[in-house]
Amino acid sequence: MPIVPILQYPDARLGKTGEYVTDFGEELQKVVDDMLETLHNTENCAGLAATQLAFEHPKKITVLYDYRLAQRDPPKDAALCLINPEVIFSEGQLEEPEGCMSVPGGVYEVITTRAYKVIVKAFDREGKPFEIEGEGYMAKLLQHEIDHLNGIIFIDRLSRLKRQRIDKKLSKLKKWADD
Numbered sequence: 115m116p117i118v119p120i121l122q123y124p125d126a127r128l129g130k131t132g133e134y135v136t137d138f139g140e141e142l143q144k145v146v147d148d149m150l151e152t153l154h155n156t157e158n159c160a161g162l163a164a165t166q167l168a169f170e171h172p173k174k175i176t177v178l179y180d181y182r183l184a185q186r187d188p189p190k191d192a193a194l195c196l197i198n199p200e201v202i203f204s205e206g207q208l209e210e211p212e213g214c215m216s217v218p219g220g221v222y223e224v225i226t227t228r229a230y231k232v233i234v235k236a237f238d239r240e241g242k243p244f245e246i247e248g249e250g251y252m253a254k255l256l257q258h259e260i261d262h263l264n265g266i267i268f269i270d271r272l273s274r275l276k277r278q279r280i281d282k283k284l285s286k287l288k289k290w291a292d293d
């Protein structure tokens with residue numbers, strides 16, 4: 115099972131919306147396996163969305179660790195797969211910094227629009243519908259990954275000023291790397 119490269123900002127593909135999954139056949143199973151393999155082999159990675167990986171036609175698929183089971187270092191078998199996920203309930207406000215595997219430079223920012231608690235409906239990899247509830251860190255993770263599937267990365271949700279500051283920092287980093 116190959117590991118799929120993680121796209122790095124400012125790659126324009128990060129702005130793509132994932133296509134809805136309608137076929138839960140063999141091809142989907144292979145994509146999910148590759149995403150899980152990539153998740154397990156990426157250090158400090160809590161979740162991945164298909165739209166941040168180098169797939170030609172990324173679909174609405176995310177894999178993430180279930181932090182409701184273990185707040186620290188969840189085991190591999192605690193990985194969940196959500197297909198066509200959608201937030202159906204949200205409540206409260208979370209003020210916890212977040213980062214992203216697709217945003218280099220150790221950028222961590224509080225996204226003030228994050229809800230403290232969410233309920234998400236999705237399908238599992240077999241096509242069975244389910245709902246999942248998350249609070250705190252888990253709520254943040256679910257919202258972050260669903261944003262990815264809609265072509266939104268977390269820094270898109272920052273104020274223009276903060277965003278400009280980050281873009282400046284990242285272009286400097288890139289210049290150093292290129293020199």
Ligand code: NI
Nearest residue numbers: 213214215216
């Ligand atoms: Ni991310």
